[in-house]
Amino acid sequence: MEPFEKVHGVVAPLDLPNVDTDQIIPKQFLKRIERTGFGQFLFYDWRFLEGKTLNPEFELNQERYRGARILVARANFGCGSSREHAPWSLLDYGFRCVIAPSFADIFFNNCFKNGLLPVRLSEEQVEAIFQRVRKTAGFRMTVDLQKQQIQAEGGMSYGFQVDPFRRRCLLNGWDDIGLTLRHEDLITQFESRNAPLLTLPSV
Amino acid sequence: MKPQTLFDKIWTAHLVREEPGQPCLLYIDRHLVHEVTSPQAFEGLRLAGRPVRRPDLTFATMDHNIPTTDRQLPIRDPIAAKQVQTLEENCREFEITLFDLNSPYQGIVHVIGPELGLTLPGLTLVCGDSHTSTHGAFGALAFGIGTSEVEHVLATQCLLQDKPRTLLVQVEGQRPYGVEAKDIILSIIGRIGTSGGAGSVIEYAGQTIRDLTMEERMTVCNMSIEGGARAGMIAPDDTTFNYLRGRRYAPANFEEAVAGWKKLTSDPGAEFDNTIHIEAAGLSPQVTWGTNPGHVAPIDSRVPDPAEFDDPNARKSAERALQYMALKPGTPLVDIAVDRVFIGSCTNSRLEDLRSAARFVKGRRVSSGVEAMVVPGSQQVKWQAEKEGLHHLFRESGFDWRESGCSMCLGMNPDILRPGQRCVSTSNRNFEGRQGKGGRTHLVSPVMAAAAAIEGHLVDVRQYELERTPSSNPT
Numbered sequence A: 001m002e003p004f005e006k007v008h009g010v011v012a013p014l015d016l017p018n019v020d021t022d023q024i025i026p027k028q029f030l031k032r033i034e035r036t037g038f039g040q041f042l043f044y045d046w047r048f049l050e051g052k053t054l055n056p057e058f059e060l061n062q063e064r065y066r067g068a069r070i071l072v073a074r075a076n077f078g079c080g081s082s083r084e085h086a087p088w089s090l091l092d093y094g095f096r097c098v099i100a101p102s103f104a105d106i107f108f109n110n111c112f113k114n115g116l117l118p119v120r121l122s123e124e125q126v127e128a129i130f131q132r133v134r135k136t137a138g139f140r141m142t143v144d145l146q147k148q149q150i151q152a153e154g155g156m157s158y159g160f161q162v163d164p165f166r167r168r169c170l171l172n173g174w175d176d177i178g179l180t181l182r183h184e185d186l187i188t189q190f191e192s193r194n195a196p197l198l199t200l201p202s203v
Numbered sequence B: 001m002k003p004q005t006l007f008d009k010i011w012t013a014h015l016v017r018e019e020p021g022q023p024c025l026l027y028i029d030r031h032l033v034h035e036v037t038s039p040q041a042f043e044g045l046r047l048a049g050r051p052v053r054r055p056d057l058t059f060a061t062m063d064h065n066i067p068t069t070d071r072q073l074p075i076r077d078p079i080a081a082k083q084v085q086t087l088e089e090n091c092r093e094f095e096i097t098l099f100d101l102n103s104p105y106q107g108i109v110h111v112i113g114p115e116l117g118l119t120l121p122g123l124t125l126v127c128g129d130s131h132t133s134t135h136g137a138f139g140a141l142a143f144g145i146g147t148s149e150v151e152h153v154l155a156t157q158c159l160l161q162d163k164p165r166t167l168l169v170q171v172e173g174q175r176p177y178g179v180e181a182k183d184i185i186l187s188i189i190g191r192i193g194t195s196g197g198a199g200s201v202i203e204y205a206g207q208t209i210r211d212l213t214m215e216e217r218m219t220v221c222n223m224s225i226e227g228g229a230r231a232g233m234i235a236p237d238d239t240t241f242n243y244l245r246g247r248r249y250a251p252a253n254f255e256e257a258v259a260g261w262k263k264l265t266s267d268p269g270a271e272f273d274n275t276i277h278i279e280a281a282g283l284s285p286q287v288t289w290g291t292n293p294g295h296v297a298p299i300d301s302r303v304p305d306p307a308e309f310d311d312p313n314a315r316k317s318a319e320r321a322l323q324y325m326a327l328k329p330g331t332p333l334v335d336i337a338v339d340r341v342f343i344g345s346c347t348n349s350r351l352e353d354l355r356s357a358a359r360f361v362k363g364r365r366v367s368s369g370v371e372a373m374v375v376p377g378s379q380q381v382k383w384q385a386e387k388e389g390l391h392h393l394f395r396e397s398g399f400d401w402r403e404s405g406c407s408m409c410l411g412m413n414p415d416i417l418r419p420g421q422r423c424v425s426t427s428n429r430n431f432e433g434r435q436g437k438g439g440r441t442h443l444v445s446p447v448m449a450a451a452a453a454i455e456g457h458l459v460d461v462r463q464y465e466l467e468r469t470p471s472s473n474p475t
């Protein structure tokens, strides 16, 4: 996993609550067997009209949000299906950070495994960011995971909290599996203690 | 000792390592795998040169993207075919049992786990699919995971997990006539909202829950995720044990196992982080009107007016939903006409679901202009239903009778809605575009779906004399 220290870039808005992973990446694109190349399908049904024409009414399509690295959204972002294709497509599109008042559990987890930082802020703080984004074309922020701080021009500065373990993994780009395998002896002990329960009848 | 919840007992029994300030390392007893969320996980193993730690505890099937038409024909979509073939190759390479399209045990992963006795009380069970919560109906701790976690479980048979909170949902009293398990869970979601269970494991308890059959309990636990919860669970009892006895992978020393399982209940006085009480007497058949499962209302009510929502977020979401659903506030729900009816999905595609729908359609005809289909949850369900002649009842009344799979629950295969079509569905998600781009979904119970197919619009099933059966009310 690519380490995450900080990201500086254009902020794009997605002004909807309960954005589900079916919207983030519709099912017709889940048939690929790779982890890459999903960015072109991000928010597909919203981004595109019939064929491949960009939907001018979808905010993210506006020129001012081109190259955005930070997405700001409303509550319960990423609900629904567990598909990890959701963070893959956000990352592949160019986002490194999503800010929202709350996230659905599985999506939240999946983000950390891929180096996409989900940041929880209060409803008021998120609202303030929305207002700035709309007022200032090309509005940029810096999200610093080391300092757990978000900063933008004009004195905007918010602290945020990330679980210390996840923060460390993200900062170092550590692979969970590698970490777990350091405790392989404990896993083996658990298995021998519980061997009868872990033996299935042969059929 | 401090009284423990059912969840606490299973959690504690599976701790491999616990260290302050770090997520717990939790052992996973069963891992179910399907074609859509696994290829990248297997690829990850290959790249790192890691084996599957416990292929004997890992089971795979193909359900999400497969066609539900003739199994003798090749899969026409080349990308879907590739994904299915990739699962076959991965299972062969890593020596994992696969119930493929030719297997008599193939089916939706959450239907076949219980059916095969892979799902048992007290186990931890995961799958790269959010509706893994279904298996909690047996008193297991079962939850959905992402693909990186699938790889993690394949490699280590463990998961790093933060301890979730607990939510007790207590449902008491006798269900009124016409109220199905689906209506209970939709009512609960209507009450707690789509994120009300976030960060929590729900335990469903109370007499109403005790009275549910095993299949009904699965319907309830299945949709825990729609309330935002990680998992849902129900303490095992005789209903559970009777269901499991004699299943293919059930323990050989079954009665001994039962003695252990009987301890899997929340102790009196065990503390939950939250509790809600529901009186079953106040419940009625439910239908969703919007674009998330929390947008739900009793069938005898009207399409709500977004202006009446206090919370601005809820208002915005309702406005957008009504626009997408092409519904006007104040319209009686029973006046909503339908184009398609789908009976299937891991929520409602088991034998009792099919029986309850079949009983309703018997001797009736699907309304002209309505396309209706039944997709059994598994080959076993299909076989049993055909043995009972249910397929004849469905076909005679004008339903399509298909092979098992996820089908139009998510429309990854060719079973999809056309833009603008309105579907009454027994599945679990009414998200925008879920069943096909521009498609509109109303979630209901199987008997409500059957009735909508016959009448051509949503109906309140209480207006009919329903036969009382195991899947209707216990009397």
Ligand code: SF4
Pocket (backbone or CB within 6 Å): B063, B064, B108, B109, B110, B129, B131, B345, B346, B347, B405, B406, B409, B410, B427, B428
């Ligand atoms: S039936 Fe639907 S919800 Fe269930 S596993 Fe399949 S796609 Fe997911």
